[in-house]
Amino acid sequence: QADKVTIQLKWVTQAQFAGYYVAKDKGFYKEAGLDVTVKPGGPDIAPPQVIAGGGADVVVDWMPSALAAREKGVALVNIAQPFKRSGMMLTCRAETGIKSPQDLKGRTLGVWFSGNEYPFLAWMAKLGFKTDGSAGGVKVLKQGFNVDPLIQKQADCISTMTYNEYWQVIDAGFKPEQLVVFKYEDQGVATLEDGLYVMQDKLKDPAFVAKMAKFVAASQKGWDYVRQNPDEAAKIILDNDASGAQTEKHQKRMAAEIAKLLDTAGKGKLDPADYDRTIATLLASGGDSPVITKKPEGAWSHAVADAIK
Amino acid sequence: MNVSRRAIVLTPLALLGCAYALNLVHSPTVAGQAGLGFWAFIIVLWLAAAVALSGLSNLRPKNLNMRRLAGLCVPILFGAFLFFLWEVIVVGAGVPSVLMPAPSAIGGRFVASLPVLLADFLQTFVKSVLSGYVIGCLAGFLVAIIADRIPFLRRGLLPLGNFVSALPVIGIAPIMVMWFGFDWPSKAAVVVVMTFFPMLVNTVAGLAAAGRLEHDLMHSYAAGYWTTLVKLRLPVALPFIFNALKINSTLALIGAIVAEFFGTPIVGMGFRISIEVSRMSLDMVWAEIALAAIAGSIFYGLVALVERGATFWHPSYRT
Amino acid sequence: MTTKALSLPVRRASGKTSRLGEGNTGPVLVVVLAILAFWYVAAILMNWQGVADAFIRAGEQRSTSEIVLATMDQERPMLPAPHQVLVELKKTVIDTAVTSRRSLLFHAWVTLSSTLLGFALGALLGSVLAVLIVHVKTLERSLMPWIISSQTIPILAIAPIIIVVLGSIGITGLFPKAIISAYLCFFPITISMVKGLTSPDPMQRDLMRTYSASLAQTFWKLRLPASLPYLFTGLKVAIAISLVGAIVGELPTGAQAGLGARLLAGSYYGQTIQIWAALFGAAILASLLVAIVSIAERIVNRSMGARSA
Amino acid sequence: MGGSGVPSGLASGTRPASEAPPHAPVVDIKGLSLTYEAADGPVYALSNVDLQITEGEFVSFIGPSGCGKTTLLRVIADLEQPNGGHIHVNGVSPSEARVRRDYGFIFQAPALYPWRTIQKNVELPLEIFGLSKAERQERSQRQLELVNLKGFEKKFPWQLSGGMQQRASIARALSFDPKLLLMDEPFGALDEIVRDHLNEQLLKLWDKTRKTVLFVTHSIPEAVFLSSKIVVMSPRPGRIIDVIDASHLGRERKLEIRETPEFLKIAHRVREGLRAGHSYDD
Amino acid sequence: MGGSGVPSGLASGTRPASEAPPHAPVVDIKGLSLTYEAADGPVYALSNVDLQITEGEFVSFIGPSGCGKTTLLRVIADLEQPNGGHIHVNGVSPSEARVRRDYGFIFQAPALYPWRTIQKNVELPLEIFGLSKAERQERSQRQLELVNLKGFEKKFPWQLSGGMQQRASIARALSFDPKLLLMDEPFGALDEIVRDHLNEQLLKLWDKTRKTVLFVTHSIPEAVFLSSKIVVMSPRPGRIIDVIDASHLGRERKLEIRETPEFLKIAHRVREGLRAGHSYDD
């Protein structure tokens, strides 16, 4: 009798989540005695809401949004952090003359909201640029789902992920030298992405912890496999993509880029230093509705990681 | 008589009961862990309210003003009771606020965020909705007239009208953002597309609604196309056209808000909703929803008011 | 008014002119051709800048005619040329097996099924509400304001909650999407039907009173037949909206399959042509659905003795 | 279901003994008045109307256009609520009488449902009263024959001439054989020959079935020929100015009596009353 | 817009010399036939109708209900297309005559627009013909007075009695003073006194303005009293079975002539024709 686990992803089926699909496809979950359902996400899906409503056992989320939910009463706890590095960056057209972060002043910037805006806000706070449209700041647009604003010149810079949107810009005919990128990692405002979160009270149940331990371990096995066989992982993604819209070229590239962000040393165990850095960034983001107002307590746990045999 | 007397007695009693229940549910011993007894009390209140309301709506005071008052009371009390149930269930059962905040929390947030709400309202309703609504309804109307005037085009235009009938917001919104930029014009364009079809279909049906004898009269005056249109067919079509205006008044609001999910400057009701959802500030989300509901209802109410004045002769207004 | 009673609201046969050029093919063709011509011109104009920019970025010098040709052959145009959309449609409709996830027909079917279920639910709800409002004074006063308010609630904002709540009680798949579609489409039916059911003139109603006919009899024998012109326009609007609702409903269910998923994926990956193909799919579907309602309308009208127009 | 009773004419067998004795007042009106409230002021349609009609009477109402004849019939039929006065129909309130389906009403305009064929229109009340299909068909056939509309059963109202529509509406009211008939200018759009024919048929029917008939007409000869009592009304406000007994002309009348002196005398009195109700007297 | 001409009655001054000479045929019909195609087979509404009407005539049409009187008037008014035969109105085709606004049509049903007050309804043709506001008001007032509807100008059609609605529609047609009047049972819903009054008014108008009037009626005395020519029709298929000249009764008639032997002789002939057109002869 296999244990049932439902995982809610943060976004649509793509190589960003290859570890989970591979683990399912390759039977790693089954070997661990688990029956896993992978629910793809989308722009309209807030994983904390899903888990609070009982729609999932574990969710993939970015830490800022998970901590925001925690402050709002959904006690999410990070149990694993397969992604070590952030893939988020700001990509600008070189022709705009932007060379350094200081040049962003007065520019129109496309930003992802939905919980992903905090690193950006922290960065701007650090640079001393206002984001509310007042003089001496930057003009912020809520960027849609794609890179058109950059290509159509509606924005000078837009948010991109190293593994996704950046390549869409390249595919649109830009050469890398025609672009200027600012990685959040390099700007010191990176926050943790793609961690695994569960509801805090469930962790009191040893059976649940054991189940999650099996799940995390099997997922990690999936991630290892992705790192070694990115092309095959991309194929698996394509097989699982119900929309039939993904292209092989793009997913292969994405799998390869994802591999660069993964945690190889800690085997997905959250590094408290990364956590502290994320908290510091978020507390610096300021604004009138900060994502978190105080340092969260108990937002992560090594219980699951430690339970892995 | 009996029924209404019961209503007059029951209404204050039910109100008192509700007030007591509200007080009770917010006390720390009950909030989130209400027992069976509490729920039984709520069910009794429910029954009492139902009886009271149906009695109230049968009330026919002699005095005209009193009657108006009674007519107003029923929907207000009905709504108030719905809110009461919502509050009691959410608080009493301890529903997490990220799923469903309590009305009291929403109200508090609404009042606290008035400046933000006002800015969003101006951006979304005044700029996007109103302009899109006017253009979309006009376009649907004009295409219907053109199709009607030029029979050759009619058979070409109407199928094409059907064609654009279901262009989904989520499909056109990104395209409109690409074409018209991030600000309100792209949202207005989405609203135009959404409101076009209901107006087209209703105008076409309305223009076909005039009876034969009425037409013959115009014919006997050798009235031209436009004269017949203005003096006969449009008046007859008005009830249909107002149906479209009413349907569109709510559709336009939904369209504009949804369109803001696909790229916007950092203001607007849709923008606020989408970012607050991900911040789990569901109270703010519902404050925006409440704003949308209020604005939409007033908008609808105005359209309905104009309708009553313009189509007073329609049997639906003659009892 | 006695004159109203003499005639069903049907277009007066305008004598000779109505016979002229019977059949829709000719006029539709002319209008379509006009639109195609306009479309090509628009495509050239709107894509011009993008193409020119692309050539400049590539450092290539091109003649005007080459730019014109290129405007109709871009991978991510502002406005794809008609033939690009047609090619994409052919690729995804004809050249792909219907069972494949890359087939637009497959996705259209997914959307259609929730559209139809949603429409059925919405029509039921809409007409039940209309009947209640027309007959029960209490409900008219207390329900109508709330129905209107319900329609002003942005569906995309509460759709995730609906999905989560339904999901937590075990309802998944087609049904949640259909609920969203029903929620959107019941309103036009209610509005139209309330007007239609109250449209019989006083003398027609008096006749029923003299028979002391029951509410049900008055409904079936007078109100409903009299409401049909209104009802059918309501149904036409509603079925189109229910398609929109079904597509919108695909987002918070993870946009796994369906035209909405195609649109979203196309939008996410900036595949403009795919968006347009999916839009066309939706539009064709809508035309078919509206046409079916129109045919039903014509059949019913004929059986009720309407003059042929 | 709203109506409790099957109308008397539909009940098989003879009349139950419990019903009102013959010559009980079928319509009993005292001090009736009715005002229409309009935006530009009230219209006094009926004022202080007194009227008794006993069972089996044939009462014609005659009066200038707009004097309140239709309104009076509508009040009796519970289609209009009076502002004052008392009214009883068959001993109960008009609304109870309506619910009991005590009467059949022929409106001034045909009021046919445009989506029903003529036959279906005639069968409408029968459907509502729950008669079987066979019974409905038999009755509608008989009535359509009576009004000379055979062969038009399958037509829709707009395919009929004005007079034919009116006849269809007569057939519809007669089809369920109500004990009390309220007829508002039923023969207005018919030519003399058909009219004479239907007058005779109606008289036969009345004599045979002992119906009570309230009959609005503009034709003085028609009123005198048909009625046992003629009510002359006058407008603004609508009131009764003369009630003429014509029962002495007998129940079985031939068209020829229209030449007799008694007939002409009554007709003259009606005409005088009518003239008095008019403002111009040229 | 559509119509090119202002109707003759609206043109100021005397008639232009170019118009047809007096006694030119206003309506000229030869071998006219019309069949309504219905789902259950054709209805032969008119068959082989020949008719000449010269200017200034007052022609009544009488015949059993459904014999095609309305249809014939509608053909003349270009509201119905015949299947065969020739028809000229004022020397041109009915459609040209219609576009020239040569006639006014009073329909069998009032056909008032419910969103217009009575006055606005009467002014409708005047608006369409482009008359000034003052002129419109003056004319509508005059016509409403004629049909005795003063004081009801601001009412809406549904606030009027059946007869009042019909009178409003008469006022509407008279308001623009057309040279050719097509009247389809205009006085059907009016009582004898009003009817007599309007008959006299109509006759006066006819005599004064030399209009041509085509008048459908069911009343034999009315037909004889008004007409210079009486056309008797018979149904299935609709055809003319008798054309009776009554011009020898003179142009200026008093109500009293209804007792004269000539009058009664003509009436008798009409009645005979009418009876012949009916299937039953009791």
Ligand SMILES: Nc1ncnc2c1ncn2[C@@H]1O[C@H](COP(=O)(O)OP(=O)(O)OP(=O)(O)O)[C@@H](O)[C@H]1O
């Ligand atoms: N719904 C209404 N609202 C206002 N006034 C009305 C309404 N119905 C009738 N009236 C007025 O009431 C008066 C009487 O109308 P009623 O229909 O009873 O007349 P009638 O005697 O039947 O006339 P007719 O012979 O022309 O049918 C008229 O002056 C009319 O204008």
Ligand SMILES: Nc1ncnc2c1ncn2[C@@H]1O[C@H](COP(=O)(O)OP(=O)(O)OP(=O)(O)O)[C@@H](O)[C@H]1O
């Ligand atoms: N639109 C139509 N479609 C089919 N048949 C029609 C139509 N209009 C009239 N008829 C038929 O044509 C015949 C003549 O109708 P018409 O209205 O001319 O009669 P009428 O002489 O005016 O009768 P009435 O005196 O009753 O008004 C009738 O048998 C009628 O059924």
Ligand SMILES: Cc1ncc(C[n+]2csc(CCO)c2C)c(N)n1
């Ligand atoms: C509305 C919206 N919000 C965020 C992103 C940014 N984004 C890019 S990839 C990805 C997946 C995260 O795991 C996310 C959230 C977007 N494109 N649209």
Ligand SMILES: [Mg+2]
């Ligand atoms: Mg009347």
Ligand SMILES: [Mg+2]
């Ligand atoms: Mg006729």
